[in-house]
Amino acid sequence: MDLTTGPTGRSTPHFPDPAPRAPGAPAVIIAMCNQKGGVGKTTTTISLGAALVEAGRRVLLVDFDPQGSLTVGLGFNAHDLDQSIYHALIDREIGVKDLVMSTSVKGLDLVPANIDLSAAEMRLVTEVGREQALARVLKPVRFDYDVILIDCQPSLGLLAVNALTAAHGVIIPLECEYFALRGVALLKDTIERVRERTNDELSIIGLLGTMYDSRTLHGKEVLQSLVEGWGDLVFHTVIRRTVKFSDATVAGEPITVYAPNSPGAASYRELTREVLSRCPDA
Numbered sequence: 552m553d554l555t556t557g558p559t560g561r562s563t564p565h566f567p568d569p570a571p572r573a574p575g576a577p578a579v580i581i582a583m584c585n586q587k588g589g590v591g592k593t594t595t596t597i598s599l600g601a602a603l604v605e606a607g608r609r610v611l612l613v614d615f616d617p618q619g620s621l622t623v624g625l626g627f628n629a630h631d632l633d634q635s636i637y638h639a640l641i642d643r644e645i646g647v648k649d650l651v652m653s654t655s656v657k658g659l660d661l662v663p664a665n666i667d668l669s670a671a672e673m674r675l676v677t678e679v680g681r682e683q684a685l686a687r688v689l690k691p692v693r694f695d696y697d698v699i700l701i702d703c704q705p706s707l708g709l710l711a712v713n714a715l716t717a718a719h720g721v722i723i724p725l726e727c728e729y730f731a732l733r734g735v736a737l738l739k740d741t742i743e744r745v746r747e748r749t750n751d752e753l754s755i756i757g758l759l760g761t762m763y764d765s766r767t768l769h770g771k772e773v774l775q776s777l778v779e780g781w782g783d784l785v786f787h788t789v790i791r792r793t794v795k796f797s798d799a800t801v802a803g804e805p806i807t808v809y810a811p812n813s814p815g816a817a818s819y820r821e822l823t824r825e826v827l828s829r830c831p832d833a
């Protein structure tokens with residue numbers, strides 16, 4: 552095995568190319584979660600989703616942020632939606648299959664969101680099983696996809712709890728900047744509460760360092776303190792800072808399509824291999 556020291560200060564193992572998935576298994580559901588905004592949740596949802604498609608997976612992306620950045624980042628106009636995830640959450644007559652949109656990437660589908668979703672917490676609060684609303688919505692498509700990625704909003708409110716309740720695993724993107732670790736303890740508490748109350752299968756798949764700048768010392772220091780606190784839960788794969796990601800958002804395409812030969816696209820392919828090595832069912 553070829554071992555080289557990566558940006559996290561550990562030897563980087565070789566992650567094998569993903570094998571085909573067992574047919575007929577239900578989708579593995581992964582929530583992209585961090586209550587801090589601007590840490591790369593949406594970028595990771597789109598890029599990992601598209602790279603999973605390259606690895607032969609059928610992927611559904613769920614926009615679960617009223618800002619609708621995932622919807623916009625895939626080239627849709629969030630304002631123009633007749634229906635979105637909000638409607639399936641509050642109206643049992645509307646099924647998720649009515650909401651699924653195909654993206655420009657074959658095999659990559661989207662359930663969109665927009666500002667309407669900001670009313671969902673208030674509407675759900677009085678419901679029985681309010682934490683399970685998203686899990687219920689996703690049930691009818693669990694055999695149509697191999698992986699479902701949920702892009703969470705930056706908060707630890709009822710929407711985040713719904714995402715964590717629906718998910719098998721969580722990926723926590725963190726900006727490689729000082730203070731990135733602030734708040735992660737709170738997120739861990741929330742994950743533990745969800746595990747105790749509504750979803751005892753939930754696990755943390757990994758913490759992902761994003762927007763890493765190898766020219767600065769503090770990026771490395773942040774990664775080192777991440778590894779000190781979280782050990783092997785920290786992904787070996789680290790995503791470097793590059794403007795290609797915002798360019799891809801403007802183009803409404805995943806980086807693997809917009810700039811397929813860029814280092815950013817390569818990093819998300821590497822992350823895909825690492826995620827699949829940690830989630831053998833995906």
Ligand code: ADP
Nearest residue numbers: 588589590591592593594762791792793796797
């Ligand atoms: P979140 O969903 O956590 O709020 P985003 O994925 O929307 O974060 O990222 C916030 C901003 O940073 C976006 O403008 C995005 O294009 C940009 N961005 C994300 N990842 C990177 C990166 N690795 N390098 C540079 N810019 C990035």
Ligand code: MG
Nearest residue numbers: 592593616620
């Ligand atoms: Mg986002």
